[in-house]
Amino acid sequence: MNRNNKLLIVLLTFSIVLNACEKERWDSHDKITDPQLQQNLWQTIQKNPDLSLFSQYLQQTGYDTILASAKTFTVWAPTNEALKSIDPSWIQDTSKLRQLIANHIALTRFTTDIIQDSIRVKTLDGKNIIFKKQQVENANLIEKDLYSKNGILHIIDQPLIPRMNIWEYLNTAFAGSLQQQYLQSLMYSYQDPDSAVQIGVNPLTGQPIYQPGTGIVTRNRYLQKVNISNEDSSLTYIILTDQAYQNEKNKLQVYFQDTTSSQTDSVTQWNIVKDLAIQGIYDPDHLPNILYSANDSVIYHLDKSAIISTYRASNGVVYVMNNINYDLSTKIKPIIIQGENFYDRMDPTKSYSIISRRNPITDSIFREFYMANYGLASYWIRYPRVLNSIKYKVYWVSMNDVQTGNFAMKLAFRAHLDTIPQPPSSVTFDFQFPYTTVTPNNYSEVYLGEYNQNLYGLIDIFLVGNNTTTNGNNTILLDYIKLVPELN
Known part of the structure; x- marks a missing residue:
């Protein structure tokens, strides 16, 4: 072995020894020396004499086992003195006691140093509590940010009684x-196929047959809208x-x-x-x-x-x-019906367009329903809408910059039809405005008159083309219809 190789071996050995010493020094530095960090939350609470009542309730509800697990928690533990003020009904009812204790525990660590003003924390009973630097809900933090092996303990001067939603x-x-x-x-109640027990299949329809009384789910229509x-x-x-x-x-x-x-x-x-x-x-x-x-x-x-x-x-x-x-x-609102948002029309084989235009007065872009050169008289487009029982002032905007000549249209109303009679041209109206002439380049709302709706409900509003087959005179063009309620 030559001199250079010997030198390389010596240097390599010295480096290994040096690294081992450095690792041992840092390992020693990182070792947990605080005995509190070697205990889980349950052990920490159990050893605090001022939390003996809370500790007793943890055992009664089974949360002692949960706080001894490997998961991470935050606990706001009331003192013995604080728990004496609780209504006895919370203690005597096992289910209520579980709910009470769960309201003092949250998953993961929550320390006061992460709080700017306040944070909402979801507890194990599903409720949210407000946590501040010095308080949780209305309780003051007597001691805070006490670390343990599996989480954080805060000691408080009032119990966290679960609030009703x-x-x-x-x-x-x-x-x-x-x-x-x-x-x-x-x-209302209904049978949910995902949780109902299937007992067969209907041989005629192929639909599953469910055991009566299984999978019954209760819902509330209001909560589905505003929960x-x-x-x-x-x-x-x-x-x-x-x-x-x-x-x-x-x-x-x-x-x-x-x-x-x-x-x-x-x-x-x-x-x-x-x-x-x-x-x-x-x-x-x-x-x-x-x-x-x-x-x-x-x-x-x-x-x-x-x-x-x-x-x-x-x-x-x-x-x-x-x-x-x-x-x-803002409760009984004006109704605005965009021309392109129609439900059906008299003859779906006839072509139509949705055209985009710029209003030169407002410089805004708008869209219009447009039909021309289709060769039918009194062609209609239907717009079902729910109307209040009230008198409406009715307007439309038909911005005719597609042809130089005038044409006429009208609006008509009738009770909603689930099915249009055949032929579609035979539809009769309960009320209709006279034909109104649409002149070129009028970008303003045109007042058509008043419509009195006697009953609340779904009404069909028809936009009807001119009663002529002459192309150019029976053009249909609509930006929007507006119905403004006359409020008392």
Whole structure:
């Protein structure tokens, strides 16, 4: 072995020894020296004499085993003194005790150093709690950010009583109220094929046959539209006193007249409740001048003096109110029907176009339904819409920059037809405006007249071409139709 190779071996050996020493030094540095970090959360809580009552409840509910597992948790543990103030009903009922204890535990680590102002934390009972640097909900942090082997412990001076969500509060505190009774009437059940037990197949249809009584699922039509039971929501919700609720029914029912009083009542109530949820949580002392309903953008002007009580729910805040103020025009809205959004037409074999144009006055781009040179008289396009029982002022915009000559069209109305009679040209109308001449290059709304709708419901609105087969005189061209309700 030559001298150079010997030198290389010496250097390599020295490097290995040096690296081994360095690794041993850092391994020693990284070793857990805090005994607290060698204990899991259950052990940490169990050894704290001021948490003995909480420790006892953990054992009673089985959460001691959970907090001893390999998963990571955050626990807000009330002191013995804090737990003495709890209503005995939370302790005596096993299911309620489990819910209570679960409301003090969350998955993963939550330390105060990650908080700017506050954060929402989902606990093991599915509720969200508000965690701040010095508080969780209304409880103060006595000790905070105590690390253990599998999570973080905070010690607090009040128990975290689970809050009801808005739906639970409505059905508990206001059971039997007009608002609650109507919302409960929207419950329905159906058989869910995914959870039902299949016992055969119909030999005629090939459809599965399910065992009666299996897979029955209960739903609520209101919650499907406005889910005030969702724990992850952040809502401001209005519960009306019975008198306020009745006042709203009296005010709105004129716009929802139906063939029977019971149907009028049901539709009116739906149009009250559908807009009582507002996105976001608002302090009653700092209510904005304008608030928008979560469902249909109704504009509210809530008066603090009309709030008779407040409840902080797990998914928002509830105001119990004896009066509500809103812009009626945002509940009973104008109806705008775009020309291209038609349902059907008299003869689908005839070609049509959706053309894009620029309005030279506003410089905006718009789209129009356009038919020309199709050779039929009184050709119609149908637009079904739900109308309120009210008088409407009716307008259209037909921007004729496609031909130099005039043409005429009209609007007609009738009760909705599921099936058009044959031939389609034989459709009769309940009401129709006279033909209106469309002149070239008029980009303004044209007032057609008033239409009085007696009953709330689905109505067919027809755009009808001129009663002539002469091409150029029977052109159909529509940007939009607008119906503006005349509100009381």
